[in-house]
């Protein structure tokens with residue numbers, strides 16, 4: 101990665117967004133599962149992928165997960181649960197930085213979240 105190429109933004113907000121996504125990957129992946137994180141540079145943006153092979157998100161829930169307070173059916177009764185705010189906050193932060201957040205998932209297979217953020221040469 102070119103050290104002169106940076107993402108401009110609020111480091112506290114951006115790290116909070118990433119913490120939410122990585123925290124979910126850890127929380128929703130059983131012991132002995134894996135969480136992989138990659139960062140790739142494209143021409144005009146960085147792509148950060150957080151991939152896990154955990155419980156996955158059923159297709160009927162995928163459109164709801166970015167809504168404030170929404171928690172998946174399998175997540176609601178967990179003792180280690182969150183507030184259901186993490187992804188809605190992460191999405192707002194990423195969009196505030198003119199980036200994008202996408203998800204691919206299948207139940208019992210795993211999940212990939214991709215955050216793309218525009219970058220500039222300094």
Ligand SMILES: Nc1ncnc2c1ncn2[C@@H]1O[C@H](COP(=O)(O)OP(=O)(O)O)[C@@H](O)[C@H]1O
Nearest residue numbers: 124125128156165171172175182183184186187
């Ligand atoms: N990596 C993941 N694997 C499986 N389900 C996930 C993952 N990330 C998010 N989810 C689902 O999306 C829902 C919303 O996520 P989030 O807004 O962070 O709330 P929560 O506080 O429940 O973690 C979660 O309740 C969970 O059902």
Ligand SMILES: [Mg+2]
Nearest residue numbers: 124182186187
């Ligand atoms: Mg969460």
